[in-house]
Amino acid sequence: MAQIDSSQFRLGNSHALTLTVIALLISLLLAATKWVTHEQIIANEQLRQQQLLLQLFPDGTDNNPFSHSIEFTDPARGPLKAYPLTGPDGIQAVIVDTYANDGYNGRIEMLIAIKKDLSIAGVRVTRHLETPGLGDDIDHRKSDWITTFTGKSLERPSLPMWSVRKDGGEFDQFTGATVTPRAVVKTVHDTLVTATEHFDILFKDTKP
Numbered sequence: 685m686a687q688i689d690s691s692q693f694r695l696g697n698s699h700a701l702t703l704t705v706i707a708l709l710i711s712l713l714l715a716a717t718k719w720v721t722h723e724q725i726i727a728n729e730q731l732r733q734q735q736l737l738l739q740l741f742p743d744g745t746d747n748n749p750f751s752h753s754i755e756f757t758d759p760a761r762g763p764l765k766a767y768p769l770t771g772p773d774g775i776q777a778v779i780v781d782t783y784a785n786d787g788y789n790g791r792i793e794m795l796i797a798i799k800k801d802l803s804i805a806g807v808r809v810t811r812h813l814e815t816p817g818l819g820d821d822i823d824h825r826k827s828d829w830i831t832t833f834t835g836k837s838l839e840r841p842s843l844p845m846w847s848v849r850k851d852g853g854e855f856d857q858f859t860g861a862t863v864t865p866r867a868v869v870k871t872v873h874d875t876l877v878t879a880t881e882h883f884d885i886l887f888k889d890t891k892p
């Protein structure tokens with residue numbers, strides 16, 4: 685029977701160790717690359733959503749609202765930021781950076797553009813974890829559901845209708861998914877209430 689001498693055994697062991705270390709390093713590198721790329725993709729997507737919101741505004745705004753922010757406090761969410769869009773007559777609209785904490789899978793981040801007359805210019809969800817095929821129709825890339833808020837205000841519709849149809853309101857829910865749209869509708873309504881209460885802070889540069 686062939687004998688394996690101890691030097692061959694040691695050599696085999698050291699090769700195995702080297703291969704394990706290399707495999708570990710490659711795994712770490714791949715994980716780091718994936719993490720960096722993921723963060724970059726999210727940042728790019730947020731930028732894209734900001735740009736989409738800006739397209740809703742007519743010429744005459746400064747078109748770079750994200751360089752300057754106004755801080756205010758939402759009773760349910762704490763400190764929030766709003767970005768003013770300034771035109772020849774002062775602040776024409778603000779884009780409120782806010783979120784719902786009660787999405788099906790947690791936090792849903794969104795930008796809500798509110799005009800000086802306290803009507804909604806547009807809403808975009810910028811980040812969410814809702815289930816693909818169920819709750820992700822809040823994403824403008826998946827459906828135009830989010831555009832149903834455009835033109836709405838605290839009076840249009842009045843309060844009892846500011847909910848999903850299943851709760852007696854006028855906003856569509858999705859097939860098999862009510863939790864997600866319910867959270868978004870509530871956040872948009874809350875934001876209109878808070879913007880109304882903080883009108884003087886948000887639109888303070890508005891000229892008569």
Ligand SMILES: Cc1cc2nc3c(=O)[nH]c(=O)nc-3n(C[C@H](O)[C@H](O)[C@H](O)COP(=O)(O)O)c2cc1C
Nearest residue numbers: 788789814815818819820850860861862863864865
């Ligand atoms: C695996 C799984 C994922 C789900 N994801 C969502 C979701 O992202 N958004 C949502 O509104 N409902 C989701 N649902 C359905 C909700 O559990 C719920 O049944 C639905 O939203 C209706 O809510 P309602 O009873 O309050 O009307 C999911 C259900 C399952 C089993």
